[in-house]
Amino acid sequence: MSVVLELNKVVKRFGGITAVNELSFNVNKGESLALLGPNGAGKTTIFSLIMGEHRQTSGSIKLRGEEISKLGTHKRINNGISRTYQVPRPFNELNVLENIRVGMMPDSIMDMIWKKSDEKLEKKLADNVGFSSKEYYRTPSELSMGDLRKLELARTLATNPEIMLLDEVFAGLTVGEIEHMSQLLHEKRKEGMTFVIVSHDLRSLEPLVDRAVAMTFGHQIAEGSFIDVMADEEVRASYLGE
Numbered sequence: 001m002s003v004v005l006e007l008n009k010v011v012k013r014f015g016g017i018t019a020v021n022e023l024s025f026n027v028n029k030g031e032s033l034a035l036l037g038p039n040g041a042g043k044t045t046i047f048s049l050i051m052g053e054h055r056q057t058s059g060s061i062k063l064r065g066e067e068i069s070k071l072g073t074h075k076r077i078n079n080g081i082s083r084t085y086q087v088p089r090p091f092n093e094l095n096v097l098e099n100i101r102v103g104m105m106p107d108s109i110m111d112m113i114w115k116k117s118d119e120k121l122e123k124k125l126a127d128n129v130g131f132s133s134k135e136y137y138r139t140p141s142e143l144s145m146g147d148l149r150k151l152e153l154a155r156t157l158a159t160n161p162e163i164m165l166l167d168e169v170f171a172g173l174t175v176g177e178i179e180h181m182s183q184l185l186h187e188k189r190k191e192g193m194t195f196v197i198v199s200h201d202l203r204s205l206e207p208l209v210d211r212a213v214a215m216t217f218g219h220q221i222a223e224g225s226f227i228d229v230m231a232d233e234e235v236r237a238s239y240l241g242e
Helices: 044-049 073-079 096-103 110-116 119-128 145-157 176-191 203-208 226-231 231-239
Strands: 003-014 016-030 032-036 059-062 081-082 163-167 196-199 211-216 221-225
Touching: 003 044, 003 196, 016 044, 016 059, 016 221, 032 044, 032 203, 032 226, 044 073, 044 081, 044 163, 044 196, 073 081, 096 119, 096 145, 119 145, 145 163, 145 176, 145 211, 176 196, 176 203, 196 203, 203 226, 211 226, 211 231, 221 226, 221 231, 226 231
Parallel strands: 032 196, 032 211, 081 163, 163 196
Antiparallel strands: 003 016, 003 059, 211 221
16 A cells, blocks of 8 residues: 655644654555544644644655645645544635535636636535535534534535545534444545544544554554554553543
């Protein structure tokens, strides 16, 4: 399997606090990798570093073998990386379809002026994540937390990513919505998409992933199959409090 994303000895300091401490792991093309750890372990910071929302203090981040550490977030999205957020970030003045449309916008202002919106595709993306037609024109204030999670995923899919970084994608969803979301992610994997997933819903996460990386206090403590990582004594002590 070819390595599509590579982190090598990545460090991120905020003042005197080391949020990520020489973290290294690879993600293979078409793989689904779980990033595990207790709250405050640095998982969301890792996503922000991969997306260029923060810049690492040291270390290397490569996409398909090319260093991307100096690229801005928009360039990284254009290169095929996208993410959801633990706290949804919709455009509150836009409805569901308009929020999805933002992810489909072209790079240049002139292209944006001449490009017509593709409402058929917007509706397809909305349908894929579980929105009904009566919800297309609702604004975020009219949506439940579960619906906001679905909107986050639809907006991410609208960028046509190769790699998706999913941050607590199951949080706030009902059992039925989790089943629908899991099925959608399985289908996207069959299409060749690569995932890195953060979730505290371990029961829903386990069937979706090939491998897991566990971290605490910004550094890696275990890597391997999901079952082996969750059986690791240090992981259980830090993640499960055992």
